[in-house]
Amino acid sequence: xxxxxxxxxxxxxxxxxxxxxxxxxxxxxxxxxxxxxxxxxxxxxxxxxxxxxxxxxxxxxxxxxxxxxxxxxxxxxxxxxxxxxxxxxxxxxxxxxxxxxxxxxxxxxxxxxxxxxxxxxxxxxxxxxxxxxxxxxxxxxxxxxxxxxxxxxxxxxxxxxxxxxxxxxxxxxxxxxxxxxxxxxxxxxxxxxxx
Amino acid sequence: xxxxxxxxxxxxxxxxxxxxxxxxxxxxxxxxxxxxxxxxxxxxxxxxxxxxxxxxxxxxxxxxxxxxxxxxxxxxxxxxxxxxxxxxxxxxxxxxxxxxxxxxxxxxxxxxxxxxxxxxxxxxxxxxxxxxxxxxxxxxxxxxxxxxxxxxxxxxxxxxxxxxxxxxxxxxxxxxxxxxxxxxxxxxxxxxxxxxxxxxxxxxxxxxxxxxxxxxxxxxxxxxxxxxxxxxxxxxxxxxxxxxxxxxxxxxxxxxxxxxxxxxxxxxxxxxxxxxxxxxxxxxxxxxxxxxxxxxxxx
Numbered sequence: 468x469x470x471x472x473x474x475x476x477x478x479x480x481x482x483x484x485x486x487x488x489x490x491x492x493x494x495x496x497x498x499x500x501x502x503x504x505x506x507x508x509x510x511x512x513x514x515x516x517x518x519x520x521x522x523x524x525x526x527x528x529x530x531x532x533x534x535x536x537x538x539x540x541x542x543x544x545x546x547x548x549x550x551x552x553x554x555x556x557x558x559x560x561x562x563x564x565x566x567x568x569x570x571x572x573x574x575x576x577x578x579x580x581x582x583x584x585x586x587x588x589x590x591x592x593x594x595x596x597x598x599x600x601x602x603x604x605x606x607x608x609x610x611x612x613x614x615x616x617x618x619x620x621x622x623x624x625x626x627x628x629x630x631x632x633x634x635x636x637x638x639x640x641x642x643x644x645x646x647x648x649x650x651x652x653x654x655x656x657x658x659x660x661x662x
Numbered sequence: 663x664x665x666x667x668x669x670x671x672x673x674x675x676x677x678x679x680x681x682x683x684x685x686x687x688x689x690x691x692x693x694x695x696x697x698x699x700x701x702x703x704x705x706x707x708x709x710x711x712x713x714x715x716x717x718x719x720x721x722x723x724x725x726x727x728x729x730x731x732x733x734x735x736x737x738x739x740x741x742x743x744x745x746x747x748x749x750x751x752x753x754x755x756x757x758x759x760x761x762x763x764x765x766x767x768x769x770x771x772x773x774x775x776x777x778x779x780x781x782x783x784x785x786x787x788x789x790x791x792x793x794x795x796x797x798x799x800x801x802x803x804x805x806x807x808x809x810x811x812x813x814x815x816x817x818x819x820x821x822x823x824x825x826x827x828x829x830x831x832x833x834x835x836x837x838x839x840x841x842x843x844x845x846x847x848x849x850x851x852x853x854x855x856x857x858x859x860x861x862x863x864x865x866x867x868x869x870x871x872x873x874x875x876x877x878x879x880x881x882x883x884x885x886x887x888x889x890x891x892x893x894x895x896x897x898x899x900x901x902x903x904x905x906x907x908x909x910x911x912x913x914x915x916x917x918x919x920x921x922x923x924x925x926x927x928x929x930x931x932x933x934x935x936x937x938x939x940x941x942x943x944x945x946x947x948x949x950x951x952x953x954x955x956x957x958x959x960x961x
Contacts, residue, residue: 477688478688478925479687479688479689479709479924479925480684480685480687480688480689481684481685481687482687482688483687484684500925500926500929501929515684515685516685516686516687516688516689516709517685517686517689517709517710517745517746519704519707519744519745520689520707520708520709520745520921523706523707523918523921524707524921524922524925527707527918527922527925528922528925528926528932548685549685560744561744562704562744577744578744581766582746582766582767582768583682583746583766583768583769583792583793584673584674584763584766584791584792585673586673586674586678586681586682587671587672587673587678588671588672588675588677588678589669589670589671589672590669590670591669607677607678607681608678609678609681609682609684609685610682610685610746610768626669627669627671628669645681645684648677648681648684649677
């Protein structure tokens, strides 16, 4: 069996942390910036960062259509924070030119928790993901998107105060927080195990 | 245990404060002096804007005392921008920082570009929930700022000159000494701490990890896409561009080109494409032509 190759979108943001996380779990990680970087990629990670800047750079680097095609074809994707916004079907408080890469049936509000002073950490329990023990997952939220509605077929895997913060629909995973900022690798491992 | 009920939220942890800097990596933070410029910056793909009254080139030209911006001007920019808004406080001026925190700016820059308010003490940055970025010309200065609670370091360069030479010097000072420290033995680390006037535990951590505990950005004199690429190749995690954009002939395309160059900094073909036909960059000044060295402010 060949080792899985995870393409980490590296246009801007915390992509290096995702690359380190993926490599620490024994998979190959590849920074993807241009369409040719996508050859041979088995799954994708969309990191946190500024979704407006990423939207512009997706267009500038001709990445929007190739990514949309791969995702429509069923490629597994894990999007965190800005990555969640890129996957969402509906974005509130976004920019009109904001790029949308998938049809994950959720409605998210950009910066829905407020400005940086409201950024926070919280313990999550994620039973459905089969995390190997009961230890809560310490989640870091930075100017995070708020999931305001979930559509059919979306499984809510974790919540904060009643709002979904980790969701899955088929091969698409999305987190409003940053599992790459903590040493806890359980969510990355769960994504890799799902492949 | 279930997820029902209330999750305890903890705000303003070091992870949360440094976390925003992580999200800005690979991006361009642009100086803006009004809402109109902030809009241009966001449209061009800036990851954040720095709200200030005058760009450094004008501060340099006008002279006088440079202070924190008018809250109304910062609010105007917050109103129009959906990306993070940073603002500058004078070195040591914790009251200005308190005002900026009350305005809920996303990052405070304790900046040498403004006239220092305290010639001995920097702001106690642990006392704030809003994270701070501070400038540094060398590794010792960077570690002293981190020991005061800074969550992001930027090389100072020489703001408002359009001349990248000082930014390169400072970036190389910092990354060069980091490389040397990773080669040092235990005994030599004590000497490094003494020489750099920096806390020993931070030096020891550096020797172990090979990098600063917070992101290292580059600022001060960047004016072209090539300048951004140079800074990134020298080890910067992201770049600040101040006067370089709005003191150029045609700010919007230049801003966008610098954004694309920062992402594709290792790809000369992209750099060729984005560098074409940008109009005249800011004129810039040589280091022997300036009276005030802003980078010398800070201790």
